[in-house]
Amino acid sequence: MYQFFVEPDQIQGNRIVIRGNDYNHIKNVLRMKIGEELAVSNGIDSKEYRCGIEAFTEDEVICSLRFIKEDGLELPSKIYLFQGLPKSDKMELIIQKAVELGAFEIVPVACKRCVMKLDAKKEKSKIARWQAISEAAAKQSKRRIIPQVHEVMSIRDAIAYAKDLDLCLFPYELAEDMAHTRQLIEGIQPGQSIAVFIGPEGGFEEAEIELAKEAGMYPITLGKRILRTETAGFTVLSWLMYHLEA
Numbered sequence: 001m002y003q004f005f006v007e008p009d010q011i012q013g014n015r016i017v018i019r020g021n022d023y024n025h026i027k028n029v030l031r032m033k034i035g036e037e038l039a040v041s042n043g044i045d046s047k048e049y050r051c052g053i054e055a056f057t058e059d060e061v062i063c064s065l066r067f068i069k070e071d072g073l074e075l076p077s078k079i080y081l082f083q084g085l086p087k088s089d090k091m092e093l094i095i096q097k098a099v100e101l102g103a104f105e106i107v108p109v110a111c112k113r114c115v116m117k118l119d120a121k122k123e124k125s126k127i128a129r130w131q132a133i134s135e136a137a138a139k140q141s142k143r144r145i146i147p148q149v150h151e152v153m154s155i156r157d158a159i160a161y162a163k164d165l166d167l168c169l170f171p172y173e174l175a176e177d178m179a180h181t182r183q184l185i186e187g188i189q190p191g192q193s194i195a196v197f198i199g200p201e202g203g204f205e206e207a208e209i210e211l212a213k214e215a216g217m218y219p220i221t222l223g224k225r226i227l228r229t230e231t232a233g234f235t236v237l238s239w240l241m242y243h244l245e246a
Helices: 021-029 090-100 120-140 155-162 178-186 206-214 229-245
Strands: 003-005 015-018 037-041 048-056 061-069 078-084 105-110 167-171 193-198
Touching: 003 021, 003 120, 015 021, 021 061, 037 061, 078 090, 078 155, 078 229, 090 105, 090 120, 090 229, 105 120, 105 155, 155 193, 155 206, 167 178, 167 206, 167 229, 178 229, 193 229
Parallel strands: 003 037, 078 105, 078 193, 167 193
Antiparallel strands: 015 061, 037 048, 048 061
């Protein structure tokens, strides 16, 4: 079953209109025919609109609504991944897998030890690319929303943005006490908002850890081994997905 995202105003009662790149994909790549069924989400709520293709115009696919599914595929808590900018194209993989694992928002963070530096022009094109990856991963994993990829934040701004969330998990390679990490995760209740901070390849500087502590956040451990920046985020998101869906 192919899934597509539309703007809310493209769902007009029992009539659903698909435009843009998805029009070309449906008609010329997938070569779908009148009568075939597809799934549509508006990127906001948890509903899946099952509809059948009624007609093709010059630039629109006209569909008729058959039924609506509300199956709760989204996690019961919103997870915000604050990812220290990694080297090369690792961010693309991180975004793809974070979306598959249920992240609600992804915030790239410029930490002191980040190797990647983005100027305004490069940042704009990178964010657009990363958002497209988020959308593709959301379609593939049958998400009901497209997680937003924010503009790059400084570590100070990221901590301020996360301060009002219910819980902040701040993995740090020098932290200890796995029992405390387990206790924090097991105490999470459905509906709570969760921030996950992941440092870049060089990890967080001590001054950044102090900033987090001043905001009421405390470092946690992910175990005895040092994980790569891309592995650390996947580890925490996997733990959270297991806990929230168990």
